[in-house]
Amino acid sequence: MSSSNTQATGIRNDLSDGGNRMANYIRSLPLATRFYFFLCVGVFIFECFNQVTIMGTCFLPSSLFTHYNKLYTLITSAFVHTDAFHLLFNMLSFLSLATALESKRFGSLLFFYLILLFSLLVSIMLYAVTFLISYPPLNNPSSMNSCVVGLSGVIFALLQILCFGNAHSTSLFGFLKMPLKLYPWFSLLLTSFVLQNVSFSGHLSGIFVGTLYEYGILDVLIPSHAFLVKVELSPSFGSILSTVGYITNPQYGTTSSFHNTTTTNVSVSTITSWYQRARDRVFGSGGNVGGSADNSSRFTGLGQGRVLGSTSPGVITPNMSSEPTPPIVSPMVGQLSNHSPHSPQTL
Incomplete structure (x- = not known):
């Protein structure tokens, strides 16, 4: 009996210690990063209790100009995930990238705004990409009818911002060196070939949005x-x-x-x-x-790594000695077939 009690006590202590470590980690997260983490987790909990439905919140490119009452999905789709694995995968990637960018480059207020802006722009870019590939020479009209959810379009935008033009290298799987500026494209190909039912167009749209930001094309919106x-x-x-x-x-x-x-x-x-x-x-x-x-002026651009609070724009090169290397585990956008709304494909 005493041995059983000792074992139970040890388990409780381990659980308590793990809970305290998790709580301390969450408290250490920058505020905007923490907010979006809890938002994604909270939305998923509502999904589990059928208070939020995937088909009611996902972004369907073909409906953009036909169902104006669904325009809210341009943003809501980013914070909805198909299952626990999808959520976990994206959060592992998001927390690493978001913590580095919010704490070392943007600050909480601007970062909070950028996540909302990128959510909107990734959806718009996704519409443009799927529209183009639905016509010759690619002739893939079904891409317009794939309902997309997940934060990884935004995550790919953040990854592109962190790695854009960076001369540093990162180690892949411990033995392969790759320039950081190529890492987002490697992640794009890796997730497309290794994982099923991910949205190549959604990930590509995120890279495009990150590139537009770095070139200063989005300055008018900042x-x-x-x-x-x-x-x-x-x-x-x-x-x-x-x-x-x-x-x-x-x-x-x-x-x-x-x-x-x-x-x-x-x-x-x-x-x-x-x-x-x-x-x-x-x-x-x-x-x-x-x-x-x-x-x-309310909207003068920050654009290509321009320093908030600087009187003259300058390019920021992330300090890779203090910032975490972009995670090898790549983010995902869940892609559902619009023709089978009641049986989403498995991520």
């Missing part, structure tokens, strides 16, 4: 430095600014201390000091948040 500063310093934003895991723009240097996993208290003097540094960085010494029309 909030300006001045606008982001004004939002973060607004009184109504104060409670979010002090939330555990919130990261102000990393390019402001000492404001990375706002990524805090031990306390949620940020003093008024700290925020005032940060405001002065941010204002000087964006508008110059003695600058004004309500400055010139050029500086306060």
Whole structure:
């Protein structure tokens, strides 16, 4: 009896220790990354209880201009997953990439916006890709009738942003060296050949969106430095600014201390000091948040790795010594046949 009790106690202690480690890991995640992680998990839980249906939230390219009441699927499809394996696979990839990009390049506010923007743009790009391949010479009209779900289109966009133009190499399977700039394309081919029922077009669309961002073509859709500063310093934003895991723009240097996993208290003097540094960085010494029309324009681009808070654009090369190498396990977009809505294909 005592041996049985000792074993049960050991199991409980192991479970408690594992739970504490998981809780600490989740608390250590940047705020926007954590939010989208819980969003995907929460939506999947609702799916399990039939409160959210895949066919009601997936994106069907052929219905884009015929069912306007389904336009919401342009975004919702990114946060829905077909099963636990699909969710797990995508979250493993997302957490690694999102943590690196949010904490070292974008900050929480811009990253939160970019995930929503990329969700929309990947769906639009997917429509364009499937439309093109449905006509000669490819003649694949069935691609327009495949209902697509999953976050991996966005994940491929993030992967492309992290690896774009990077001269570093990464190790594949411990023995094969590959330039990081080619890694998204390797992942695209790997998932298409190794895994079944993944959306090649959805993954390709994500790479295209990431490339457009890096070339600055999406600049018109990206909030300006001045606008982001004004939002973060607004009184109504104060409670979010002090939330555990919130990261102000990393390019402001000492404001990375706002990524805090031990306390949620940020003093008024700290925020005032940060405001002065941010204002000087964006508008110059003695600058004004309500400055010139050029500086306060809401949508002036950040584009090709332009540094938020910098007075002149510059290309950021990710510091691969401190950022995690892109995960070898590649993300997936689930693809369902529109002709059999009640029996989705297995990922």
